[in-house]
Ligand SMILES: O=C(O)CCC(=O)C(=O)O
């Protein structure tokens with residue numbers, strides 16, 4: 020894909036109306052300089068790297084220290100880059116190219132063709148598991164500069180064929196293939212963590228339902244009008260509600276940042292690698308030993324960014340039990356999140372389920 024393809028919107032009619040802004044003109048040298056400085060923004064990249072074969076999918080002796088490395092990273096970071104994961108590079112690049120093509124369709128077309136079980140949304144990443152966007156209150160309203168397609172993996176066969184948009188049909192086939200790979204990765208990453216944490220085998224089996232996860236493809240539109248006074252975020256700081264989230268970003272447009280020791284660190288986009296982050300369910304399952312990591316996505320003045328995220332949750336009805344938390348199911352957690360988002364404008368999250376409730380403190384801090 021030509022580098023120029025990513026630069027500036029030629030087709031702003033594909034943007035949801037709130038994202039249509041005056042675009043800057045081509046060929047301005049001062050601007051190109053700025054563009055370059057955006058490109059080298061991730062010089063401090065130091066996200067830990069794990070090798071799937073060596074560090075995750077390994078059944079060696081117990082004194083092997085690769086499990087220890089994974090354990091340390093899950094405690095200190097809650098996020099790592101996965102290499103040697105076995106997802107074919109062509110699958111990754113085709114998936115991204117097709118997502119890009121679909122997002123380039125006119126806004127109205129996207130609204131028309133994404134019918135259930137697919138859903139198309141923009142402006143808010145807070146969705147129910149079925150993909151219904153939730154409205155947010157107050158200043159948080161529409162704070163995210165992103166559009167997305169929500170794809171529940173268990174319902175792929177129900178996606179109606181599109182005679183006029185064959186790309187959507189082939190995208191579905193690629194997603195199916197990709198979903199299988201990511202299910203495989205999620206299962207072995209989770210099992211590695213469960214072993215490190217000495218979790219009860221039968222209980223931990225229902226803590227992950229890799230085949231009913233969902234995939235979201237995102238496009239972060241170009242955002243040229245923002246400032247310190249009027250900030251805009253592709254996605255504001257949050258933790259994921261999942262057990263695990265696995266992110267793929269093939270274009271060389273950065274933007275993802277992760278909170279580490281109170282500093283925001285930019286995650287370099289490196290093709291053929293996957294970014295794995297631990298979510299709230301994993302933090303609860305591990306009794307707060309592992310971290311549901313805070314992350315966010317910056318907007319970009321010059322380039323669109325496409326990312327494809329897989330989210331995996333516990334089996335339906337599975338009760339999460341750990342010392343620090345009252346027993347709860349993911350459905351109860353999600354219901355509480357939806358309630359808080361509607362009533363308060365933000366997610367309180369795990370604090371709602373702690374034995375000594377720290378929810379009041381969390382709410383005061385956020386307000
Ligand atoms: O697009 C990304 O890089 C991250 C998306 C994300 O954090 C999310 O969907 O929860």
Ligand SMILES: [Fe+2]
Nearest residue numbers: 257258259314
């Ligand atoms: Fe996230």
